[in-house]
Amino acid sequence: MKHVVSIEDLDKKSIMSLLKRASELLPVAKGKKKSDKLKGKILSTCFFEPSTRTRLSFESAMQRLGGSCIGFADPSATSHLKGETLSDAIRMVSGYSDAVVLRHPREGAAMLASEVSDVPIINGGDGAGQHPTQTLLDLFTIKEEIGKLENLKVGMLGDLRYGRTVHSLSQALDRFNTKLYFISPESLAMPDHVTDELTNDWSTHQDLESVLGELDVLYVTRIQKERFPDVEDYKRVAGAYRINSELLNGAKPKMRILHPLPRVDEISTDVDNTKHAAYFRQAFNGIPVRMALLEKLIGGK
Numbered sequence: 001m002k003h004v005v006s007i008e009d010l011d012k013k014s015i016m017s018l019l020k021r022a023s024e025l026l027p028v029a030k031g032k033k034k035s036d037k038l039k040g041k042i043l044s045t046c047f048f049e050p051s052t053r054t055r056l057s058f059e060s061a062m063q064r065l066g067g068s069c070i071g072f073a074d075p076s077a078t079s080h081l082k083g084e085t086l087s088d089a090i091r092m093v094s095g096y097s098d099a100v101v102l103r104h105p106r107e108g109a110a111m112l113a114s115e116v117s118d119v120p121i122i123n124g125g126d127g128a129g130q131h132p133t134q135t136l137l138d139l140f141t142i143k144e145e146i147g148k149l150e151n152l153k154v155g156m157l158g159d160l161r162y163g164r165t166v167h168s169l170s171q172a173l174d175r176f177n178t179k180l181y182f183i184s185p186e187s188l189a190m191p192d193h194v195t196d197e198l199t200n201d202w203s204t205h206q207d208l209e210s211v212l213g214e215l216d217v218l219y220v221t222r223i224q225k226e227r228f229p230d231v232e233d234y235k236r237v238a239g240a241y242r243i244n245s246e247l248l249n250g251a252k253p254k255m256r257i258l259h260p261l262p263r264v265d266e267i268s269t270d271v272d273n274t275k276h277a278a279y280f281r282q283a284f285n286g287i288p289v290r291m292a293l294l295e296k297l298i299g300g301k
């Protein structure tokens with residue numbers, strides 16, 4: 001494993017090994033135990049798009065392991081504004097650090113970066129493409145919450161067209177014999193390039209209520225306003241789904257709701273205190289999972 005551009009870069013054995021290590025690292029992630037596994041190592045976080053969880057949890061993970069971080073969250077404060085290409089920028093940054101986390105609005109940006117970088121490139125989200133480390137923490141959360149990954153029924157709801165997290169997660173869950181329910185407005189359906197690769201059973205739906213009672217996990221996504229070429233198209237689907245605690249009366253008692261966050265209005269705050277809400281624990285899980293990945297990529301033996 002050198003770069004992590006797509007979840008396809010990790011086989012099932014590597015994924016399970018990372019999740020096991022993430023579990024062992026929980027006390028370090030919570031600050032209850034110390035580690036200097038990455039002492040002297042530097043992580044670059046290059047974020048050409050906004051982020052709260054991905055950037056800060058990577059930085060927390062690195063620092064909890066004794067390493068340090070450099071980087072930017074605002075590309076307009078970098079030479080990007082003077083017209084520097086992504087390739088040139090990554091060539092420089094890869095010389096300044098031991099690994100680079102890149103978030104970029106353009107699909108394929110992380111792949112391009114991996115072709116010019118001497119150090120591991122970790123895709124922190126490339127346009128509507130992939131978000132592989134989100135997938136690792138999603139899998140970790142499902143395993144923690146449900147107790148297993150195999151043979152589950154997982155619904156994915158919302159913006160399945162532009163939501164990169166559901167692209168990566170569908171590919172990953174397909175290795176665990178998962179039945180997938182894709183629930184979205186027709187215009188935001190899961191792209192063919194994802195469904196064509198699935199080997200297990202999957203189905204498409206426009207309404208949640210008809211399948212809610214079957215699900216072990218409901219993975220909710222925000223409608224990605226920033227990815228719509230025409231804002232009028234966004235307005236036609238905005239607010240298509242709103243989950244509230246009353247609706248969840250139709251769910252299995254152990255069903256868990258995940259969301260990569262941020263949410264806008266697709267999950268009402270009255271869901272937050274129900275037994276179904278796992279999304280804030282999911283966001284925390286970004287730290288142990290990213291610690292495990294950083295150890296694997298740059299921690300040596």
Ligand code: CP
Nearest residue numbers: 051052053054260261
């Ligand atoms: N889940 C996620 O990628 O969140 P951020 O956009 O805040 O990083």
